[in-house]
Amino acid sequence: MKNGIFVVLTIWASTVFAQSSLVQKADILLQNARVYSVMDKRQIPPSGDKHDYMSQGPYWWPDTTKKEGKPYIRRDGVRNPEIDLISDSEEMDLMTDDVVLLTQAFEQTKDEKYARFASRLMEAWFLDPATRQTPHLNFGQGIPGINTGRGIGIIETRLLYKITDAATRLRASKTWTSEKHAALKAWFSDYLTWLLESPIGLDEADEHNNHGTYYDVQVVNYALFVGKNDLAKKQLRFTKKRIESQIKPDGSQPFEIARTKSLGYCVMNLTGFFLLADLADKIKVDLWHYESPSGSSLGKAFVYLKPYLTNEKVWPHQQIVPFDEKEGEDLLYKGTKMYQ
Numbered sequence: 100m101k102n103g104i105f106v107v108l109t110i111w112a113s114t115v116f117a118q119s120s121l122v123q124k125a126d127i128l129l130q131n132a133r134v135y136s137v138m139d140k141r142q143i144p145p146s147g148d149k150h151d152y153m154s155q156g157p158y159w160w161p162d163t164t165k166k167e168g169k170p171y172i173r174r175d176g177v178r179n180p181e182i183d184l185i186s187d188s189e190e191m192d193l194m195t196d197d198v199v200l201l202t203q204a205f206e207q208t209k210d211e212k213y214a215r216f217a218s219r220l221m222e223a224w225f226l227d228p229a230t231r232q233t234p235h236l237n238f239g240q241g242i243p244g245i246n247t248g249r250g251i252g253i254i255e256t257r258l259l260y261k262i263t264d265a266a267t268r269l270r271a272s273k274t275w276t277s278e279k280h281a282a283l284k285a286w287f288s289d290y291l292t293w294l295l296e297s298p299i300g301l302d303e304a305d306e307h308n309n310h311g312t313y314y315d316v317q318v319v320n321y322a323l324f325v326g327k328n329d330l331a332k333k334q335l336r337f338t339k340k341r342i343e344s345q346i347k348p349d350g351s352q353p354f355e356i357a358r359t360k361s362l363g364y365c366v367m368n369l370t371g372f373f374l375l376a377d378l379a380d381k382i383k384v385d386l387w388h389y390e391s392p393s394g395s396s397l398g399k400a401f402v403y404l405k406p407y408l409t410n411e412k413v414w415p416h417q418q419i420v421p422f423d424e425k426e427g428e429d430l431l432y433k434g435t436k437m438y439q
Contacts (some may be wrong), residue, residue, distance in 0.1 A: 118207055125204035125213055128197055132216070134223045135190035136230035136355040142185055144238045145247045150231060151249070153186045153238035154255060155181060161243075169244025176359030176419050188255050191232075194224050195258050202265040205272060214272035218279060221266065225286045226279065234290035237299060250302030250310075253294070257313040260374065263287065284325050291321040304337075308354035311341055311362060312371035319378045328382050335384050338375050339391065348394035350403025361416040362407060366427045369400050373433055387437050401434035 135153055146153040157178045161168025176291040183189065201217035206209070218236045239252020266283050269275035294300040294317060315338045328353045345368065346352055355364035376386035376397060390396040406412040408427040 122204050122208060123198070128200060129216055134220060135194040136223050137190075137232045138230050140186045146237070150233045151238055152187050152191075152232050152236055154185055154240055154252060155179075156240040156242045156249070156251070157182050159242045165407075171243045171245065181231050189334050191224070191255070192258065192294055194220050195261050198265045199261050202268050204380045206268065211272060211274055214269055214274040217265065217269060217304065218272075218274045221262065221283060222279065226282050226366050231286075235297065236281065237297070248299060250299045250306065252302065253303040253317070254310050255315055257316060257371070258426070260316060260320040263320055267324075287321045288325045289305060291318065291325065291327075294318055294321075307341075307344055309368040309371060312345070312368050312375070316371050316374050316378070317340065319375060323378060323381060331378070332382055332384060335375070335379050335386070338372075338379075338386065339389060342372065342386075342389065342395050342397065343393060346395040346400045348399065348400035350401070352400060353367035356416050359417050359419045362414045362418045363420075363426060364424045365404055366408070369397070369404060370430050372397050372400070373430065398438045401430075401438050405434065
């Protein structure tokens with residue numbers, strides 16, 4: 100009995116500490132009060148409109164044999180620090196992280212100050228005419244000397260599902276009003292239309308690795324957010340085809356294993372499929388236990404990866420940078436829960 104009480108008290112103390120730490124981080128964030136916008140970048144997009152998001156392909160480098168280094172050449176897995184000169188990608192990620200933290204702090208404390216700043220961040224990025232991003236990614240991951248944007252750039256909005264989730268949870272606050280929520284839905288509806296109909300969006304839809312997976316994450320998530328459940332169900336049929344094409348019956352992911360950071364990409368891709376399985380649950384589609392005609396499944400992919408995430412085995416494929424074990428923690432937790 101004493102041991103049981105000790106375990107309960109330990110869990111309670113750990114939870115209280117985590118909650119306290121989270122609120123402290125949110126308070127520090129409020130003290131800094133940084134608001135992000137696509138208007139912050141120094142560069143002007145090819146359209147001439149700074150409201151348009153832009154970024155540069157991370158694995159593309161100047162060709163030292165060519166005048167001015169153009170066209171750039173690819174070095175898979177090796178990030179060119181030039182990409183950090185364009186601030187949109189980093190600021191969007193920071194904005195997303197801050198909104199998530201503030202939403203959690205609001206839910207724990209019910210203090211409107213956290214909801215107010217979360218609302219301010221979302222308004223600046225998505226809603227305010229003076230600072231908002233135009234709902235497209237025409238200039239994502241451009242390659243100097245080759246193009247001004249690619250479908251592959253759409254991977255950079257893969258975490259915006261956290262924004263739709265946070266906005267929905269903030270409906271419990273007084274600050275995030277029905278009008279603001281409706282305006283955010285309109286932004287995501289426009290972005291969803293662009294994903295489905297633009298040449299760049301259609302190019303990304305045809306990708307056969309993690310890019311295709313996260314395209315589905317975005318389409319399904321945004322469709323559910325704006326109330327287009329039938330569209331979400333339709334897209335999940337493509338997801339089942341991706342499970343068939345991207346995962347072998349033994350659980351391996353050949354398109355990710357071919358990369359220079361193969362373990363990282365295998366984890367990233369399966370994390371995307373797990374996100375899709377969670378989204379599919381909302382409309383009673385079971386991806387967790389789906390098995391393709393050839394025998395591919397998310398469960399087999401997890402069983403294949405698990406011993407490498409728990410250090411029972413050494414990853415036998417190329418991984419040119421050390422794998423950050425934190426990247427696999429959520430996947431390991433979720434997968435173990437689903438496939439015990």
